[in-house]
Amino acid sequence: MPDDTASTGAAADGEAQTGGEDTVVQSADSRDLPVLVAPLISGDGEIVGYQSLALSVVMVETPAARTLRMLQLAIEDSFNEWIATSSDDDRREHFDDLFSLADHLESQARDRLAIDLEFDLVALQSDIFAAAETRQNLIEPKGGPAKPGPDGSTDH
Known part of the structure; x- marks a missing residue:
């Protein structure tokens, strides 16, 4: 990073106003944010794969790189704690909600x-929904490689 501030390239519409007139909310560039892994759960409640989730975070002011790293660690810790302390049922409920x-x-x-x-x-929510919406396509096959189609090819 060329300077100590996070890039605001992820904010498609530039800046959003919240709170007082002078409070500018800027979105950190996604490359500066942690990627978390959530379980992919089949209809019968079995974990069959994992999906990466890139978090979108909005901060009231653009932090220095050190503060941004602290934020990343806090998010990662929170997610890891959630995985470690929740049951499969809890994770499925949260992932669906x-x-x-x-x-x-x-x-x-x-x-x-x-x-x-x-x-x-x-x-x-949109990031997680996008992962959830496509998770049926992302579930790792349990029975080995894909079966060949009628023409002998396999779709991967």
Whole structure:
């Protein structure tokens, strides 16, 4: 990174206003954010694969690189704690209730850092939804490689 601030390239519409007139909310570039792994759960409740989730985070002010790294660690810790302390049923419920998962991760990261930060819950929910929506295509096959089609080829 050329300077100590996060890039705002991920904000498609530039800057959003929240709170007072002078409070500018900027979105950190996705390359500066952690990628988390969530379980892919079949209809009968079995974990059959994993999906990466890139988190969208919105911060009230663009932090220095060190602060951004602290934020990354807090988010990663919150997610890892959620994986470690929740049952398969809890994880499935949270993964299916995407806004609840986003809100849970926000609360944990806020508590860990004790700073005023906001997740863009809509963007985070959207990221997780995109992963959930396509998860049927991302589930790792349990029975080995794909079977050949009528023409002898396999689709991967």
